[in-house]
Amino acid sequence: MSEQSRNERHAARMQRKKAIIDQHIAEANIDTGIMILLTGNGKGKSSSAFGMVARAIGHGMKVGVVQFIKNRTDTGEEAFLGKHCEWHVMGDGFTWETQNFEADKARSEEAWAMAVKMLNDPSYDVVVLDELTYCLSYGYLDKTTIVRDIESRPEMQHVVVTGRAAVAELREIADTITELNDEKHAYKAGIRAQKGLEW
Incomplete structure (x- = not known):
């Protein structure tokens, strides 16, 4: 040819x-607010959400982030993006570390109360609910309440939910779902989490 x-x-x-x-x-x-669900066992769910945070901030939009489960306040994303949006780290750490259902449930409820303030406030253009999925799959939060509160948000507000094993109720109300899966991961080769890439 x-x-x-x-x-x-x-x-x-x-x-x-x-x-x-x-x-x-x-x-x-x-034109309407959408809900994006980032789930699956692969790396990059929160990273994708924080990429959207950076994009929204770049457009002059008001953004709020609530981190469920996670308790680190020394991450690169918070150090940078937290200067430009409202950022709340509200967990006690990984559930296999805390090993306390009632304490994890109480912290999840506190975090959800913070999330609801944002979901009820039309001045927020984007709300990120990082690692929310675990709170539902572990039974820390009531699925019906979470679905109701997300669906009752202002019409033009966007919501991004992250975490593994998203329950059917979240999948049902999501407008966009991305399932991230590992093909290969450095951690499985014994390489520890690296600053700037994992935190």
């Missing part, structure tokens, strides 16, 4: 693709 022929075939294929994409863009004409 000549180079000219290859270029012509490529151009024709891209024209067809452009027509399809342009049609999809034209059909997507609704």
Whole structure:
């Protein structure tokens, strides 16, 4: 095949693709707040959410972050993004460390009370509920209440929920779901979590 022929075939294929994409863009004409669910066993759920935080801040939007379960306040994301948005670290650490259902439940309820303040406030454009999924799968928070509060938020407010093993109730109300899965992970080769990449 000549180079000219290859270029012509490529151009024709891209024209067809452009027509399809342009049609999809034209059909997507609704503006409303969406809920994004980032789940799965792979690395990058919170990192993806914080990428959206940076993007929203760049557009001058008001952002709130509530971190469930996690208790570290020395992460790179909080050190940088926390200067530009409201950021609350409200956990006591990983549940296998705390090993105390009632204490974890109480901390989760405190964190949810903070989240509800943001979900009820139309001045927040984006609310990130980091690691919320665990609070539902472990029974720390009532699924019906969480679904009701997320669905009752202001019309244009976006919500990003992260964490493994998202329950069916969260999946049902999400507009976008991304399932992140590990193909390979350095930790399994004995490499410890690295500053700037994992925290």
